[in-house]
Amino acid sequence: MFPAQIPFNAERPRWEEIPAAPGVFALFGEDVRAEPYVSRTPNLRRRIKRLLDARPDQTKRLQLAGRVARIEYALTGSDFEALMRLYEASWPVFGERTRKRLHLKSPSLLRMTVENAYPRVYVTNRVTKAGMEDLYGPFPSRAAAERFSEDMLDLFKLRRCVDDLAPDPAFPGCVYSEMKKCLAPCFKGCTDERYAEEAATVRAFLRTRGGSLVEALKKERDEASGLTEFERAAELHARLTKAEAVAAGAPEVVRALDHLDGVMAQAAAEGEQVALFLLARGALYGPALFSVAGMRHANEAAGSTSLYAQPVGLMEAVPLQGPVVLMATRDELEQRLETALAELRPATERRRGREKNRSGETADYLCLFSRWYYRPQAKRLGEIVFAGEDGKVPAKAVLRAISRIYQKQATGSDR
Numbered sequence: 001m002f003p004a005q006i007p008f009n010a011e012r013p014r015w016e017e018i019p020a021a022p023g024v025f026a027l028f029g030e031d032v033r034a035e036p037y038v039s040r041t042p043n044l045r046r047r048i049k050r051l052l053d054a055r056p057d058q059t060k061r062l063q064l065a066g067r068v069a070r071i072e073y074a075l076t077g078s079d080f081e082a083l084m085r086l087y088e089a090s091w092p093v094f095g096e097r098t099r100k101r102l103h104l105k106s107p108s109l110l111r112m113t114v115e116n117a118y119p120r121v122y123v124t125n126r127v128t129k130a131g132m133e134d135l136y137g138p139f140p141s142r143a144a145a146e147r148f149s150e151d152m153l154d155l156f157k158l159r160r161c162v163d164d165l166a167p168d169p170a171f172p173g174c175v176y177s178e179m180k181k182c183l184a185p186c187f188k189g190c191t192d193e194r195y196a197e198e199a200a201t202v203r204a205f206l207r208t209r210g211g212s213l214v215e216a217l218k219k220e221r222d223e224a225s226g227l228t229e230f231e232r233a234a235e236l237h238a239r240l241t242k243a244e245a246v247a248a249g250a251p252e253v254v255r256a257l258d259h260l261d262g263v264m265a266q267a268a269a270e271g272e273q274v275a276l277f278l279l280a281r282g283a284l285y286g287p288a289l290f291s292v293a294g295m296r297h298a299n300e301a302a303g304s305t306s307l308y309a310q311p312v313g314l315m316e317a318v319p320l321q322g323p324v325v326l327m328a329t330r331d332e333l334e335q336r337l338e339t340a341l342a343e344l345r346p347a348t349e350r351r352r353g354r355e356k357n358r359s360g361e362t363a364d365y366l367c368l369f370s371r372w373y374y375r376p377q378a379k380r381l382g383e384i385v386f387a388g389e390d391g392k393v394p395a396k397a398v399l400r401a402i403s404r405i406y407q408k409q410a411t412g413s414d415r
Contacts, residue, residue, distance in 0.1 A: 001026050001036070001089045002074040010065035013052065018073070020045040021269070024085045025073035027051070027064070036072075037064075038090055040082040044073055075269035077409070078381055080372045081287055084277070087368060099364065106363035107370040108145040109137035109257075112203055117192070118165050118185045119199040120158060121149055121206075127363040132258040132281060136206045138366050139254060140374040148254075151246045155213065155239070156202050157183045207256050210247025217243055252386065253373055257282040257362070261387035263341065265290075265401045267409040274402045274409070278344040279384070284365045285344040290337060290402055294328035297403045334395045337402075381408075 002024065006017050023044045027037040041047035052065045076082040083102070090098040098104070106125040112134045113119050123145045127135060139145035153160060159182050161174065167188045177184035185195050204212040221236040253260070264277040264286075272293050277286030328336070372380065383401040387393045 001038075001093075002072040002085075004074060005070060005072040008052065008065075008068050008071050010052070010068075013049075013065075015045060015049055018045040018048055018071070019075060021075055022077075022082065023073050023075045023269075024082050024089065025071060026089065027068045028070040028072065029067050030069045035093055038086065038093065040076070040086050044075075048073075077267040077269040077275055080264075080266055080277075080368075080382060081269075081275055083368060083371075084284065084286070087364065099360075104364050104367045106360070107138035107140075107366050108142040109135045109139065110145055110149055110206065111135050112199075112206065114199070114203070116164075118159060118195055119202075120160065120162070121153065121202065122162070123149060125363075127257070127282070127360070127366065129362075132362075133256060134203075135257045137254055137257070138370045138373075140251070140370070148246070148249050151249060152202075152205065152210075154181070155205075155243055155246060157181060157198055158202050159183070159185060161186070207259075209250045209252075209254060210243060213243045214240065214247060253384075255386075257366075259387070259391070261391065261393065262384050263393045263398050263401075264382060264384045265398065265405045266382040267405060272406070274405050276340055276344075276398075276402075278341060279369065282362050282366050282369075284369060288340040288343045290340045292402065292406045295333060295399075295403065295406075296327055297407055333399055337395055337398060 006014060008014075008027075020043050022040075022042045024038070024040040025044055025048060027048075028034075029036075037051075039047075048071060052068060074085055076085060087098065087102060087104075090101060094101060106127055109124055109127070110121055111124045111131060112121050114134050123142060124135075125142075137145065139148065157180075159165075160176060163186075165186050167185055169188050171187040173184050173187050173189070174182070176182035177186075177189060183190040183195050183198060185192070201213070217236055217240040221233050221240060224230075224233040224236060258281055260279065260282045262279040264279060264284075266275045266277065266287070268275040268287075268289055271291075273289045273291055275287035276290050277284055278288075372382070373384065383405060385393055385397045385401055
C-alpha cells in the first residue's frame with residue numbers, strides 16, 4: 001500500500017525507525033483478510049506511538065498493539081499530497097465506502113443538454129463520461145453555479161424550463177417568453193435553426209468563459225461607432241459591460257471538463273525537490289518529483305525573474321572556496337520537467353482502462369481538487385498552472401511556480 005514498511009512487535013517496538021514527519025500510514029494485522037487501519041497525520045511517529053503504545057489504563061478494546069503485525073507509511077510534503085495518497089490507497093481496500101470515509105462529494109457543475117432538440121443549461125453534481133464535453137466547472141458551491149447560470153442566461157434567449165418540449169402553436173408560453181427572454185420554442189416562437197444558433201452561442205460562451213461573446217460585442221460596437229450609429233453602439237456597449245461582468249464571475253478553473261488540464265506544484269517531503277501533479281480532463285495523477293538542483297530561483301521582490309543560467313557576458317565570479325554549483329540551462333530545466341510529467345502520462349492510459357470498474361472516479365478527483373482550489377488564498381498551499389487554449393501547459397509558467405514553491409518549502413512556509 002505504501003513504500004516504507006516495518007514489522008511491529010509490541011514487546012520491542014522500533015519507534016525510532018518511524019520518522020517524526022507528516023505522512024500517511026496503514027496498520028496491518030496478522031489476518032491478511034482483515035481491513036487495515038489507514039489514516040494521515042502531521043507526525044507519523046507520535047500518531048502511531050499513540051495508537052500502539054500499550055498503557056495500563058487502556059481497555060482491551062483500545063489495545064491495538066497485540067493486533068498489529070506490520071506498519072506501512074509514506075512521507076508527504078503537503079496536505080494535498082496526503083489526501084491524494086490516502087484516497088488512492090483507500091479505494092482498493094474500502095471501495096465505495098472510501099467516499100464516505102473521506103467525505104467526498106461531487107462539486108457543482110453546469111451542464112448543457114446538447115443531445116436534446118432544444119438544449120438548456122442546468123446545475124448538476126453528476127459527472128458522466130459521455131457528457132465531459134458539455135459539463136462546465138467546478139464551481140465553489142451550488143449557489144455560485146446557479147447564480148452564474150442565471151446571470152449568463154440573462155444575456156441570451158435560451159429556454160429555462162425543464163420539460164421535454166413538444167412544440168405546439170396553441171401553447172400559451174410562459175413568463176420568460178412574455179418578457180422576451182426566451183425564443184419560445186414551446187409554441188414555435190422561433191425556427192429550430194434559430195434556436196440551434198442561440199444554443200451554439202451559449203455553448204461557445206461557456207467554453208470560453210465569456211470570451212467569445214465579449215469579443216463579438218466589442219467588434220460590433222466598434223463597427224457601429226465607425227458607421228456613426230451611436231445609439232446602437234451605446235446599446236452594444238451596455239450589453240458588453242454586462243457580459244464582461246458575467247464573465248468575471250467565472251473563476252479561472254471553470255471550463256469544460258474535457259479541457260480541464262494543468263500542472264499542480266506542491267511541496268515535496270524530502271530533498272531539493274517539488275512534487276508535481278497532472279490534472280487531465282478533471283482527473284489527477286501523481287505525484288512525480290522534480291529536482292530543483294542547479295535551478296536559479298527568481299527573486300521577484302528584487303525585480304529578478306530569471307530561472308535560467310545567464311549568458312556568458314553576465315556570468316558571476318566563481319568563489320575559490322566551497323562546492324561549485326553548476327547552473328542548469330533553460331533546455332535542461334524544460335527537459336527535466338518533461339521527464340517528470342512523462343512519468344504521469346502512462347498512468348492516464350491505465351486509469352482509462354479501468355474506468356468501467358470504478359464509477360465516479362473523475363467526480364472524486366474533482367472533489368479533491370476543488371477542496372484544495374477553493375480554500376482561502378492564505379491557506380491554499382501550492383500552485384496550479386492551467387493549459388492554454390492550445391491545450392498545452394506553458395513550461396515557463398510551471399517552472400516559475402516550482403521555484404516559488406521550493407523557496408517557500410525551504411523556509412518552511414509551504415507545508
